[in-house]
Structures are given as structure tokens and as C-alpha cells.
Amino acid sequence: MASLPEALPRALSPLAFPPLAALVGNPNAGKTSLFNALTGARQKVGNYPGVTVERKTGHLCLPDGRMIDIVDLPGAYSLEPRSPDEAVTRDIILGLRSGERRPQAIIAVIDATNLANHLRFVLELKRLGLPMVVALNMVDLAERDGLRFDLAVLTDRLGLAVVPTVAVRRRGLAELGAILAPLLGRTPSPALPANPDRVADLRALQREAAAIARAVTIGEGGAARATRALDRVLLHPLVGPVALAAILFTMFQTVFWAAKTPADWLTARFDALGQWLAATLPPGPLASLLVDGVIHGVGAVVVFLPQILVLFAFILVLEQSGYMVRAAFIMDRLMARVGLSGRAFIPLISSFACAVPGIMATRTIEEPRDRLTTILIAPLMTCSARLPVYAIIIAAFIPARTLWGPIGLQGVVLFALYLTGVAGALLAAWVLRATIMKGKPQLFMMELPKYQWPEPRDILLSLWQRARAFLERAGTIILGSTVALWFLASYPKPPVGSGLNPLAYSIAGRIGGVLEHLFAPIGFNREISLALVPGMAAREVAVAALGTVYSLGGDEHGLIARLHSAWSLPTGLAFLAWYVFAPQCISTLAVTRRETNGWKWPAFMFAYLFAAAYVAAGLTYWGARWAGL
Amino acid sequence: MRLAALAPRTPAIIAAIGCCGDERCAMRMREMGFDEGVEVQVLHRAPFGGDPIAVRVGGSTVAIRRAQAELIELTA
Numbered sequence: 001m002a003s004l005p006e007a008l009p010r011a012l013s014p015l016a017f018p019p020l021a022a023l024v025g026n027p028n029a030g031k032t033s034l035f036n037a038l039t040g041a042r043q044k045v046g047n048y049p050g051v052t053v054e055r056k057t058g059h060l061c062l063p064d065g066r067m068i069d070i071v072d073l074p075g076a077y078s079l080e081p082r083s084p085d086e087a088v089t090r091d092i093i094l095g096l097r098s099g100e101r102r103p104q105a106i107i108a109v110i111d112a113t114n115l116a117n118h119l120r121f122v123l124e125l126k127r128l129g130l131p132m133v134v135a136l137n138m139v140d141l142a143e144r145d146g147l148r149f150d151l152a153v154l155t156d157r158l159g160l161a162v163v164p165t166v167a168v169r170r171r172g173l174a175e176l177g178a179i180l181a182p183l184l185g186r187t188p189s190p191a192l193p194a195n196p197d198r199v200a201d202l203r204a205l206q207r208e209a210a211a212i213a214r215a216v217t218i219g220e221g222g223a224a225r226a227t228r229a230l231d232r233v234l235l236h237p238l239v240g241p242v243a244l245a246a247i248l249f250t251m252f253q254t255v256f257w258a259a260k261t262p263a264d265w266l267t268a269r270f271d272a273l274g275q276w277l278a279a280t281l282p283p284g285p286l287a288s289l290l291v292d293g294v295i296h297g298v299g300a301v302v303v304f305l306p307q308i309l310v311l312f313a314f315i316l317v318l319e320q321s322g323y324m325v326r327a328a329f330i331m332d333r334l335m336a337r338v339g340l341s342g343r344a345f346i347p348l349i350s351s352f353a354c355a356v357p358g359i360m361a362t363r364t365i366e367e368p369r370d371r372l373t374t375i376l377i378a379p380l381m382t383c384s385a386r387l388p389v390y391a392i393i394i395a396a397f398i399p400a401r402t403l404w405g406p407i408g409l410q411g412v413v414l415f416a417l418y419l420t421g422v423a424g425a426l427l428a429a430w431v432l433r434a435t436i437m438k439g440k441p442q443l444f445m446m447e448l449p450k451y452q453w454p455e456p457r458d459i460l461l462s463l464w465q466r467a468r469a470f471l472e473r474a475g476t477i478i479l480g481s482t483v484a485l486w487f488l489a490s491y492p493k494p495p496v497g498s499g500l501n502p503l504a505y506s507i508a509g510r511i512g513g514v515l516e517h518l519f520a521p522i523g524f525n526r527e528i529s530l531a532l533v534p535g536m537a538a539r540e541v542a543v544a545a546l547g548t549v550y551s552l553g554g555d556e557h558g559l560i561a562r563l564h565s566a567w568s569l570p571t572g573l574a575f576l577a578w579y580v581f582a583p584q585c586i587s588t589l590a591v592t593r594r595e596t597n598g599w600k601w602p603a604f605m606f607a608y609l610f611a612a613a614y615v616a617a618g619l620t621y622w623g624a625r626w627a628g629l
Numbered sequence: 630m631r632l633a634a635l636a637p638r639t640p641a642i643i644a645a646i647g648c649c650g651d652e653r654c655a656m657r658m659r660e661m662g663f664d665e666g667v668e669v670q671v672l673h674r675a676p677f678g679g680d681p682i683a684v685r686v687g688g689s690t691v692a693i694r695r696a697q698a699e700l701i702e703l704t705a
């Protein structure tokens with residue numbers, strides 16, 4: 001995002017802006033791949049003010065040497081919005097969104113294998129009168145299906161330039177730029193009026209699009225043979241759910257297995273850095289701050305970057321391959337039992353990576369009460385920020401035994417934690433829908449796109465954006481709170497020779513001492529109570545805080561060994577149960593506030609999750625004690 | 630016959646979309662490619678009770694619930 005002094009003069013003189021072109025098209029037209037291919041890695045990802053719809057802009061160098069801005073608008077079926085993100089698309093194109101520039105030209109992206117349906121939107125856009133070029137995308141897939149297109153006829157019937165493109169092979173990109181260049185200076189022609197009977201209007205466009213598609217398509221398509229063959233297996237009534245469970249299980253096993261080597265390497269680097277600093281710096285507050293506060297605190301979180309990236313990579317591959325909506329299709333019936341639709345499944349799966357994009361992804365849900373329910377249960381999906389916590393506790397308390405083949409006990413426990421979160425979410429949804437979110441069942445309609453090989457460039461670009469966001473968090477929220485905690489946990493010092501525990505004597509120790517009364521009934525000790533204070537800002541901070549707390553406790557063992565000896569098994573298990581439910585994420589509450597326009601729902605979310613976490617941890621603790629663990 | 634009752638992998642033609650004056654419902658269906666005279670085919674039924682169904686309509690495959698498929702009338 002531009003800083004204020006930079007943004008202000010530009011906002012005052014619109015002429016200073018480079019021209020803006022917008023990518024518009026149906027979902028699954030390959031818009032984002034085309035955007036990535038056109039703009040490369042020089043993208044700015046942010047949000048539209050007031051809504052959490054992702055705003056992606058980049059630069060494109062035209063053949064005439066001009067640099068222009070490109071904006072990738074959310075996929076839409078028409079200018080008649082059915083959800084908040086489609087509303088953004090319409091508002092930007094029509095210039096209705098204050099603070100956002102209206103694009104001077106449109107690049108309409110259409111999927112060549114689904115011409116009739118996508119051309120309808122092109123015809124609707126064309127009536128707006130903006131200069132426009134059509135990118136006939138995925139022509140390679142259409143050719144593989146046995147489809148050919150008469151481009152001359154298509155150009156003629158549409159009255160628009162048409163460029164065949166294959167975003168992933170960079171085919172047609174130069175031509176697109178060459179056609180776009182002269183369009184950008186052109187004044188828009190007046191918009192044509194639409195028929196006030198919206199259904200009749202839509203039907204007319206539909207008929208016209210179908211007629212054009214018939215006229216320009218040569219050859220009978222094999223109708224995506226590969227996709228149908230795959231679907232016969234993956235959507236099979238018996239095999240489908242098994243395959244879905246296997247995919248999710250593989251995902252969680254891989255997160256542990258594939259990330260182990262880089263995570264170990266990072267841990268060793270941070271340890272070495274800590275030792276080097278401790279040996280180099282004179283002992284004192286500065287050395288303590290850097291080693292105990294920064295290295296132990298931030299290091300404890302950053303070492304989980306590989307796991308988080310592996311998880312994100314899985315989710316991106318599932319999304320881009322087209323499998324994610326199949327999962328929604330399989331799950332719709334079960335989701336309907338708790339009053340939701342399969343559509344809610346996608347935000348919930350994304351929430352496994354992070355509840356923030358998950359909650360943002362609910363903007364595709366039309367029915368407001370469905371959407372609100374999905375937002376409220378999204379934090380129960382085990383997000384990647386819980387992984388550092390789970391990983392540490394599992395490593396400390398669950399033996400690394402092999403159960404069968406590559407399946408280990410630790411992986412199974414992790415999977416069980418994920419399942420508990422899911423079960424909690426479904427239960428919460430059911431209760432919400434039966435009480436405060438009553439409403440009639442909504443429409444469920446979702447396009448199942450054809451399967452595609454995920455494009456490595458798109459995946460890597462997204463991963464890079466995630467990694468950067470994570471490290472920025474580590475450098476700001478996490479660094480800030482660990483330094484603050486270090487200070488609170490280091491001062492005041494007990495009088496020399498008093499023999500008092502420095503941690504217990506510090507401010508943090510006293511806060512923890514008060515909170516201990518609240519948490520003692522569920523088996524938490526003072527150190528845990530203490531770590532939960534900064535842990536309220538973000539879940540993974542608790543690991544950093546435990547690292548700081550126990551490092552300051554004067555013990556030089558690794559954190560895992562330290563926890564193993566300091567906590568009982570019931571406490572370890574109760575801590576895991578706590579984390580399945582606890583609402584410890586400022587970002588989630590903030591995005592919920594923004595999405596629901598007020599503090600009411602985030603406050604409700606916090607309260608119900610806190611209560612659930614307390615009960616779950618208590619039940620686990622006393623259950624484990626009772627079982628003699 | 631209605632789309633909800635159509636046997637899998639049997640092509641049929643849409644005769645009418647009966648959204649009973651619900652403009653939003655009619656527009657959603659049409660935006661997904663449903664239209665009078667268009668060929669449809671049920672490709673898959675979801676696990677756990679065969680609802681929703683995956684329908685091939687024009688160049689797209691669309692998942693819809695049976696309750697909505699009841700609104701789509703097919704030619705005999």
C-alpha cells in the first residue's frame with residue numbers, strides 16, 4: 001500500500017496515473033494465471049477499503065514502451081452481483097467505487113472450452129462502451145478437446161478484437177499488449193441501455209452468445225474427457241469420500257514429514273546464532289534481550305515457516321487443480337445437515353491455512369446468515385498458526401512411535417486434533433443455525449471447473465506472498481510481543497541474594513499468578529497462564545512466549561525437553577484441547593469486525609470460543625487424570 | 630419430467646425453468662448456463678444420499694441441489 005505522502009499528490013492529479021486496464025471474466029476462466037503471466041512478480045496485493053475483497057494490481061510494459069497498471073478483478077458471472085466480491089467487480093467497472101479509478105479498458109478473459117457461457121458476460125460488458133479486448137484463454141485445452149475456432153468470425157460477430165491466449169505458456173501475451181495499447185487512449189462510447197426486464201434481458205444475451213459460439217466453433221468437443229474420467233473416480237459415491245479423507249490425511253502427514261529437514265536446519269541456525277550472540281556480547285540486559293527475547297521468541301515461530309508453506313502449497317494445489325469445489329460437492333450433504341452448504345466448505349478448508357483468508361473467502365456465500373455462521377466457525381478450523389503449538393506439545397508428550405508403514409502416532413494425534421476442530425465447528429454451526437441464525441435453506445449452485453495441472457509459477461507466487469506476510473508478522477506483532485514479554489518477564493529483578501525466582505518476581509510472573517487462579521482448574525500452571533497473555537495476540541506467539549518464559553527460567557535445555565519435564569501429561573493434553581478452540585488471534589477478530597461491520601459478532605465469537613476452550617481443556621485435563629495418564 | 634428425476638448419463642433438453650417468478654433464482658440458473666433448449670445430462674450424484682447432483686449443461690458442469698433441479702422441466 002502506498003504511504004500517505006506518496007499517495008496524496010497522485011490522488012490529486014489523476015493524470016499522473018498510468019492508464020489502468022481491468023481483467024474481467026467468469027470464475028475459472030484463468031484470469032489470475034493470465035494476470036500473473038502479464039505482470040510477473042511485480043504485484044501489489046491488498047484489500048479494497050471497507051471490504052476484505054482482495055485487490056491485486058500489477059504493471060504491464062506495453063510494446064510501445066508505456067507502463068500501465070493492471071487490476072485483477074474478482075471472477076463474476078455477470079454485472080448483477082450475487083455476493084460482495086462480485087459487487088466489487090461491478091462497482092470498479094462502472095466507476096462507482098469511491099477512491100478507486102475506473103479502468104480505461106477491459107481485458108475480458110473467456111475460457112475457450114466454455115464459450116457460450118462466457119460470451120454472455122462479454123456481451124453484457126460490451127454494452128458498457130469501454131474499450132475492450134477479448135482474451136480467448138485456454139485455447140490449448142480446447143484444441144486438445146478437438147475444438148477449433150474461426151477467429152475472424154468471432155471478431156466480426158463480437159465487434160471486438162480477440163486474442164487466443166494460453167496464460168501458462170505465455171502464448172498471446174505480446175499480441176494482447178499490442179491490441180491493448182491503442183485502446184487505452186480511446187474515449188468510451190456511450191453505454192447501451194439494458195432491457196428493464198432482467199430475466200428477459202439475460203435470456204436474450206444467453207441466446208445471442210449461444211448463437212455466436214455455434215457459429216465460430218469448428219468441430220465437436222470431446223467435452224473434457226479427462227475431467228469426466230477423473231470425476232468418475234473422485235466423485236464416486238464410495239471412492240470419493242475415501243479419496244477426500246486420504247487427500248486430507250496425506251496433507252497433514254506431509255506437513256510434518258516434508259518440512260522436517262528445513263525446520264531442523266532453521267532451528268540449528270537460530271540456536272547457533274543465539275549461542276554466538278551469548279558468547280560475543282557481554283552478559284547483561286542487551287544480551288538477555290537479544291538471546292532470550294528475540295532469538296528464542298521469534299526463532300521459535302520462524303522455524304515453522306516450512307510447515308506453513310507446505311500446508312499452503314497443498315491448499316493452493318487443491319484449489320488450482322479444481323479439486324476444491326469437488327470436495328465442496330462431496331461435503332454439501334453433510335454441511336446441509338448442520339444448516340450450511342457445500343459452498344461453506346471452501347472457506348473452511350482455506351481456514352486450515354489461516355482463518356483470515358478463510359473468512360475473506362466467505363464473501364462468495366450469498367445468504368447473509370450462512371455467511372455469518374461460516375465466519376463464526378472458521379476459527380475452529382485448525383489454522384497453520386496452531387501448528388507451532390501442536391508441534392511442540394506433540395513432540396514433548398506424544399512418543400514418536402510408528403504405528404503402521406509411514407504412519408506415526410504423532411501424525412495421528414495431529415490428525416485427531418484437526419478432526420476435533422472440525423467436529424467442534426460442525427456442532428457450533430448446528431447450534432447457531434438452530435438458534436440465532438435460523439433461516440430458510442439457500443440455493444446451492446457451483447460450477448465444477450475442469451481439472452488442470454496447477455501452474456508452478458502461480459503456486460510459487462502465492463507462496464512467496466504468504467511467506468512474506470508471515471515473516472512480516474514475525475517481524476512486527478511477534479517480535480513486538482516477545483520483546484514486551486521479555487521486558488515484563490525480566491523486570492523488576494528480585495533483590496540480589498534473596499533467592500527468589502526472577503520470573504515469579506517479575507511483572508509478568510505476577511500477572512500470571514493472578515491468571516493462574518482462572519486457569520488452575522483446567523490444569524494450567526503459572527508459566528502457561530503467563531504465555532497465554534501475549535498469546536492472545538496470535539496463537540504462535542504462545543510458543544515464542546513459552547520459549548522466552550522457560551529460557552528466562554534459567555534452563556538451557558531445549559523447549560521440548562523442558563516442557564516434557566515441567567508439565568504433566570494431562571496438562572499437555574489440556575493445553576492441546578485449549579488450542580483447538582481458543583480465540584487467540586487479533587487478526588481473526590479484526591477481519592470479522594470488518595466483515596460484519598461492528599464489534600457485536602467478533603465479541604460473540606471471542607466469548608463462545610473462550611468458553612468452549614475452557615470447557616474442552618477442563619474436560620481433557622480431568623478426563624486424563626481420571627484415566628490415570 | 631424434471632431434472633431431479635433424470636437418470637445419470639441420459640441426455641435431455643430443458644423445456645422450462647420454473648422459478649415461479651423468483652427473479653433471483655431464475656437469473657442464477659441462467660448465469661450458470663441453464664436455458665430452454667439446452668442439452669443437460671446428470672453426470673454424478675454426490676455421496677451421502679445422492680444430493681447434490683453434478684449436471685453437464687452446455688460447456689459447464691454445475692453442481693446443484695435436487696430441490697433446485699426440481700425446478701427444471703425437461704422435454705418428454
